[in-house]
Amino acid sequence: MKHLSLAAPLVLGLAACLVAAHPAGAQVESARVAAGLSRPVFATAPAGDPDRLFIIEKIGRIRILKNGVLLPSPFLDITSQVLSSGNEQGLLGLTFDPDYDTNGYFYTYYIAGTGAGNSVVRRYTVTSNPDVADPNTEYKIFRYPQPFTNHNGGTIEFGPDGYLYLGLGDGGSANDPGNRAQNGLELLGKMLRVDVTMDDFPADTLQNYAIPPSNPFVGNPNFRDEIWSYGVRNPYRWSFDPGTGDLWMADVGQNCYEEVNFQSGASAGGENWGWRIMEGTHCFNPASPFNCNFTGCTTTGLIQPIYDYLHTGGACSVTGGFVYRGADLAGMDGQYFFADYCSRRIWTMGYNGFIVTNFTDRTTQLDPTDGTTIGPITGFGRDGLGELYILDDNGQVFKILPESTGVNPDPSRPKRFEMSGGAPNPFLTATTFQLVLDRAVALEVDVYDAAGRRVRSLARQPRAEGVLDLSWDGLDDERRAVPAGVYFVRAVTPEDSITRRVALLR
Secondary structure: OOOOOOOOOOOHHHHHHHOOOOHHHOOEEEEEEEOOOOOEEEEEOOOOOOOEEEEEEOOOEEEEEEOOEEOOOOOEEOOOOOOOOOOOOOEEEEEEOOOHHHHOEEEEEEEEOOOOOEEEEEEEEEOOOOOOEEEEEEEEEEEEEOOOOOOOOOOEEEOOOOOEEEEEOOOOOOOOOOOHHHOOOOOOOEEEEEEOOOOOOOOOOOOOOEOOOOOOOOOOOOOOOOEEEEOOOOOOEEEEOOOOOOEEEEEOOOOOEEEEEEEOOOOOOOOEOOOOOEEOOEEOOOOOOOOOOOOOOOOOOOOOOOEEEEOOOOOOOEEEEEEOOOOOOOOOOOOEEEEEOOOOOEEEEEEOOOOEEEEEEOOOOOOOOOOOOOOOEEEEEEOOOOOEEEEEOOOOEEEEEEOOOOOOOOOOOOOOEEEOOOEOOOEOOOEEEEEEEOOOEEEEEEEEOOOOOEEEEEEEEEEOOEEEEEEEOOEOOOOOEOOOEEEEEEEEOOOOEEEEEEEEOO
16 A cells, blocks of 8 residues: 555635535435444445445444345454443444455454453454455554543544544543643544554564654654644544545533534644643633633644534534535535534534534434434444445434435536546556536536646536546646546536545556
């Protein structure tokens, strides 16, 4: 696997503003697609997989929803290894290797051991049966002890640069009693970034990863080299925007405020998100943790969340989600879905780099119409085509769908404007994208590099209704070979926009 620049396209970073003039008016709904699970907390799939959704059960199983049917046998069962007795313990994270199609590797994050346990990352390999993994292929990547049973984080994900990111909470209890989040020599209360293709610690069988040389604190005696950013309380659910490389992090608050943080894809890391100096955009005093209006802290150098909300109306814990980059939800491209565990409210919003845009409460829209009810929201899911799901503590999974009125709410919009991901992806010589247009429309399709520069025009003219195949051969407009890296293919009509990310290997 080649490691690529983390810099995200500056042009594509405007997608939240350009894609839909009125996303608040876009209508969505939900439908239950699975039930009877044991506390599902997350769902994902290999990029481009059109048929399967891999669902984490907190007790230590990964289940597959395939073509709408929950398979009876788990993809992976490691319940004997997972410590799930605490409410925030268990199997919490899953991500597929960027080269999963060729190496079959996937990575899990869970709590192991006894008592407070240890945060561990383990790699496993799929068998010749794509619906079954081999538990005996376990390979130890990372281990770190936990002082308390709560605030374990939960998400692991590969960034656009090919490195593995892991969010760890502050160690738990309340008030961050060890002030770990602000201690650069602790890994707790941090976002970590490591290279799982190499090993800088050959003498340690529990620590099989390397330090990316571009990590922000490499060589700093006051910080561990693994640290990407710090000052978080419990980043239970965070995700990368596949269209821009931006990182969206929902950090669970304490007694007063929940927050959503934003890190640009162009960031070089090193941010201090503020905990325990601040809770949300407000000062925090460990000696008076229920004082929601404490003032007088020094905020210099701290990165403020782009959004926070008070514990009112039953709210208690933010559940982070995803920026939508699928094809089914018209007008929702670039919108971030997130929720609150207790109040079960669900919102969307965009961010233009300065302010939150189009903030919308979607709770009523997403209330299922089939007589089912969404319980406490434990997580979101994103399938291989970019479509989104809601998971609840009652063992259910709901898919987010366009409103099924049978009438297109905006007659000027195409009913179908879709673009598949590149195939193959990553690619060496050429990758192909398929677009579906429901009518003749002016179409522009361009390739951008990770710095936001347009390198190739693939289409720039009116196109007839139907299916259009476009291929990119890794050359720029001057027919020169571009370097290996992450590139973004963006299709634009007068009414909509879709972005797909591809990796070029050399």
